[in-house]
Amino acid sequence: MPHIGLDIGSRNIKLAVMEAGKIATLKKEESGFDPLERCRNLLASCPVGPITATGYGRHLVEKTFSCGTVSEISAFARGALFFDPSVRTVIDVGGQDSKAIRVDGAGRVMAFEMNDKCAAGTGKFLEIMARALEMTIDEFGDRGHRNESRVRISSLCTVFAESEVISLIGRGADRRSIAYALHEMAAERASSLVSRVGVAPTVMLAGGCARNPLFTALLAEKLARPLVVGEFPEFAGAIGAALVE
C-alpha cells in the first residue's frame, strides 16, 4: 500500500508518495494563504493510503484528513536515512527555520537543536538578500563568488543586514563579494547549530538551501567534511513522514 507524507512548511507544501520503500511521486506547491486547500489539491491526484503530516502546519490538517502527525525533526531524521543510511548528522536549512539532528542507525533521534524565533541565516534570509542585490537565486548562490572586496556584514538580523547590503552597494562594493559574505554568515550560523548536536563523519544537508551551491560549499568547509546532499533535499521531510511507523 502506498504511504503518503505531507510536509506543510511555512513557504511550501511537499508531498511524497512512497511505495514498497521507493519514491512513487513527489510534488510541491506554495503554501499560500489556505494551506489546507492546497493540501486537498495535492492529495486529489494521489493514490489512497495512510497519510502522515509533518511541518509547522501538521496540526492544521490532522483532523481534516484524519491522519497521523510527526514532528519535522523525526521526519527529517528518517528521510535523511532513506537517501543515505550512513548519515548520522542532519542539517536542514529550510525556508524559515533550521534544525540540526543527530540520528542513530535505526533513524532514532539522539539529539536536536532548532534555531530561535528569527529567520537569520535561513532560506528566507538568503532570498531577501538576493533581492536586495538584484540577483536571481542562481546568480546569488554561484559557487564562483569570492570576497574580493573583503566585505563584512555585521548583523545577522534580516532587517539590519538588508540595510547594510543596500549601503554597501551604495558605497560601490562589488555585489559578488557581498553575496559571498552573506553566504558565509549563513553557513557560520548553520555550522554553530550543528556543532551543538555533534558533527558525525557523515553529515547530510537537507532542505531548500542544499540546492544553493555556494552555501553548501561554505558549510562543508566550516565543518571540514563533504556534505551529503540527497537527490531531492527539500523532500526529506515529506519522504521521512511517509516512512515513519
Next chain:
Amino acid sequence: MSNYDQMWKELGLDLPNHEGLLKFLGEAYQGIYLTQKNRPAGMGYFDFVISEVHGLRIKEIVDARKAGKKGIGTFCVYVPEELVLAANGIYIGLCAGAEVGTPQAEQYLPRNTCALIKAFFGFKLANLCPYGEVTDLIVGETTCDGKKKAYEAFNDITGKMHIMDLPNTKSAEGRKLWRAEVARLKDKLEELTGVKITPEKLAEATKIVNDKRRALQRLAALRAADPTPISGLDALLINQIAFYDDPIRFTDMLNKLCDELDGRVKEKVGVVPAGAPRVLVSGSPMAIPNWKLHHLLETSGAAVVGEESCVGARNYRALTPEKFAGLDDALDKIAERYLTIDCACFTPNDERIENIVKMRDELKVDGIVHYALQFCTLYTSESFKVAKELKEFPFLRVETDYTMEDAGQLKTRIEAFLEMVRNRRK
C-alpha cells in the same frame, strides 16, 4: 466577584484593568485546567483557591492585619518562613507569572530582564496585585543581579524592602554571614510585629512549615507511580499555591488529596495512559499563573512527574530540625537548613546536578526538560553543565518567557523531544 470591589478599591487597585485580569485568568484556568480529564476530586479545593485568588485569601489577610498580624512578602525560597510564622506574621510569596505592566516596568528595568522580575514590577506599577498591597514588609535577597538591582528600585516605589545578604558560596565565611542575616531578619521581624521570637515559638512555627513540606514531599513521592495519579499541571498548581495559602489549611487539604491519590495508585488509576513519557522539568521557578511549559508538554502527551525548581522540590526537599536547645541553636539550625537549597546563584552548585540525577531515578523519568526564563543568566548557564553531566540522557533545553509568541515553535520542539523519548525506549 464584585463583592470584593470595595476591598480592592481600598487597596488601591485599578478596578477596570483588574477585572480584565481576573477575566483573563479565569479563561486561562478554564482552558488549561478545567479541560483536563480524570482529575482527582481533591483538586476541588485548589480550584476554589484559584477562583478566589484575589478575593477570599486577600480578605483573610486584610482581616488578619486588622487584628494586628503583619504581612511579609517574599520572592525567594531562601527567606525563612519559620521566622515569619514565629513572629505571628503571614508569609506571602510575591513572585508573578504573567506578563502584566511590562511597559511600566521597563521604565525602571532594562528590557533584557527576566520575565519574573518584570512581572512583579509590572503588577505593582499597574496596580493589579493585591498581595503586594497587604504586605507590611517585603524581604528580598541578594541572589541574582537582576533581583538585586530591581529591589533597589522596588524600595524606591514601596519603601518596604528588607534585603538579606545571601552569600555566593557555602564556605565557612559564607555560612557565618548567612547566620548573621537570619538573626538580623529575626530582629527586624520582632521590631515590626512587636512579637518576641522565642525558641518555643520557632519550634511551633517549624512544625507548621515542616508539615507543609512533608505534605508536598508526599505528593512528590506519589508521582513516582506509573501511571502518575495526578497531572503535572495540577501538581504545579499546588506547589504555586503553597506560597500564599494559609499553611495549616493547605497542609490539611493537600494531605486529603494525597489520601485520594494513595487509592488511585493502588488501583493503578492515572491521569494519562500508562507508558506516557515521564518528564522532569528542571530550572527556573514557575510563579503562578505560569503554566505554559506544563501545558504544552501535557497536551503533547507527556506526563510531568516532577519539578526540580523553587516552585517544586527546592522548596520542600529539606526539613528543619524541630528541637531547639535555645534561641541560638534554633537560628543555627534554621540558617543551615536554608543553605542546603541548591539554587544556581551559588558557586559551585554541584548539589543541584546530584539532585537532578536523584529525582530522575526516583521518579523513573524518561526525559528532562531544562527550563530557563529568558535572560536568566544563572539557570541558562547551568543548563549547559546539566546537559553535559546527563550525557546521552534525553534532554531538551527551553528558554522562554511568559508570552505565547513562541508557543508554536516550542510545541514542535516538545513533540520532537517526546518522539525521541518514545523511540529511545523501544
